[in-house]
Amino acid sequence: MLKIRPIEETDWAATWQVIEPVFRAGETYPFSPGITQEEAHRAWIGMPSATFVAVDATDEILGSYYIKPNQPELGAHVCNGGYIVAERARGRGIASAMCEHSQRQAVSMGFRAMQYNLVVSTNEGAVRLWKKHGFAVVGTLPKAFLHSRLGYVDALVMYKQLQTSYDDHGIESHRPVGGRHRA
Amino acid sequence: MLKIRPIEETDWAATWQVIEPVFRAGETYPFSPGITQEEAHRAWIGMPSATFVAVDATDEILGSYYIKPNQPELGAHVCNGGYIVAERARGRGIASAMCEHSQRQAVSMGFRAMQYNLVVSTNEGAVRLWKKHGFAVVGTLPKAFLHSRLGYVDALVMYKQLQTSYDDHGIESHRPVGGRHRA
Numbered sequence: 001m002l003k004i005r006p007i008e009e010t011d012w013a014a015t016w017q018v019i020e021p022v023f024r025a026g027e028t029y030p031f032s033p034g035i036t037q038e039e040a041h042r043a044w045i046g047m048p049s050a051t052f053v054a055v056d057a058t059d060e061i062l063g064s065y066y067i068k069p070n071q072p073e074l075g076a077h078v079c080n081g082g083y084i085v086a087e088r089a090r091g092r093g094i095a096s097a098m099c100e101h102s103q104r105q106a107v108s109m110g111f112r113a114m115q116y117n118l119v120v121s122t123n124e125g126a127v128r129l130w131k132k133h134g135f136a137v138v139g140t141l142p143k144a145f146l147h148s149r150l151g152y153v154d155a156l157v158m159y160k161q162l163q164t165s166y167d168d169h170g171i172e173s174h175r176p177v178g179g180r181h182r183a
Numbered sequence: 184m185l186k187i188r189p190i191e192e193t194d195w196a197a198t199w200q201v202i203e204p205v206f207r208a209g210e211t212y213p214f215s216p217g218i219t220q221e222e223a224h225r226a227w228i229g230m231p232s233a234t235f236v237a238v239d240a241t242d243e244i245l246g247s248y249y250i251k252p253n254q255p256e257l258g259a260h261v262c263n264g265g266y267i268v269a270e271r272a273r274g275r276g277i278a279s280a281m282c283e284h285s286q287r288q289a290v291s292m293g294f295r296a297m298q299y300n301l302v303v304s305t306n307e308g309a310v311r312l313w314k315k316h317g318f319a320v321v322g323t324l325p326k327a328f329l330h331s332r333l334g335y336v337d338a339l340v341m342y343k344q345l346q347t348s349y350d351d352h353g354i355e356s357h358r359p360v361g362g363r364h365r366a
Binding site: 026031032033072073074077112115118138140142147157159161 | 344
C-alpha cells in the first residue's frame, strides 16, 4: 500500500538515503556526484515549491519528488519536477504513482504544463515512463549531459500540457476561476 | 565603431536604462514586468558567470549580454545567454556582434554548447537572428510563455554546439588541453 504525502523535516535523513546514491552515480541528475547533504537539501526541499515522499504502510520512504516553477513569472505557469525511487523499491510502479500524483498536484497549484529539462537519453526507463504518462519529447540536446560512465550523451526536453479546469484563451483568463487553485 | 567589453559596476545605471524597457514590456523575457532594479541586477549581473556591454566610440552603452552555465555540474558545459539591445540602437548589427562575441567568450570559458531555453516564438527577429548564427530550434514548448499582449504563446528551445579546440570523445578528455581555457 503506497501513500504519497508532503515531506516533513523529520523525513530528510531517510529521503537523503534514497536520493544520495542517485546523485553520487552521476548518471541521471546533473548535480555534482560530490554534492553535500546541505546542497542536496537545498536542491530537493529548499528551492522547490513542494516536495513529497512515497511511503509504504509502515511509513518507510520509498521515493520522493519535488515540483517547482521552471522559469520566472511569465514562464512560471510551467512547472518542473524531479523524481527518485529507492533502489530496493524499483519496479513496483512508484515512479508512475509519483508522476501521476505530481500532475494532479501541479494542477491544484495552478500550473498549466510540466517540463523536464534534461532527461538523460541513456536513462531509457525514465524516457519510456514519462512517455507512457503523456509527456512528449519536444527536443534533443546533443551531448548536453556529462554521464559519469559514458561521457557526453544527449539529453531530452520533455513536456506535457496539463488538463486544467479553466479555459485556455490566454492572459485575460489566466487567473484560476474556481476556488481550488492556490497559485 | 562598436566595442564589447566586460561590464563594470559603474555601468549598471546605463545598462538598466537599456534593459528595463524590455523587462517592463513582458514580451521576450520571463521576468516579471514589475521586476525591481535590485532583482534585475541580480539576474543580469549577480547570477551570471560574466556580463558584457556593447559600447560605441564614446563608451555609450548600446547593448548588454550575460553568460552562465545552464545546469549544475554535469550539465554545466552548456551555457545560457541573454542579450538586449537598446531600442534606439536596433538594426545596426549589435545583437549579431554580441551573439558572435558570446560564442567566442563561451569557448574561452570552457563551455562546449550554448542553449536558449525560452525564445518567445513571436519574437521572430530573434529567432531569425539566432538561426543565422548557427542555432537550431531543437524543440517547441507549447504555450510556455505568457506574453503581456498576446497571452500564452509557444517558446522555442535553441541550441548550438560550439567549436572547441579540444576533442570530443567524452569524459576522459573533457578537461581543456590547452592553457587558454579558464573553466
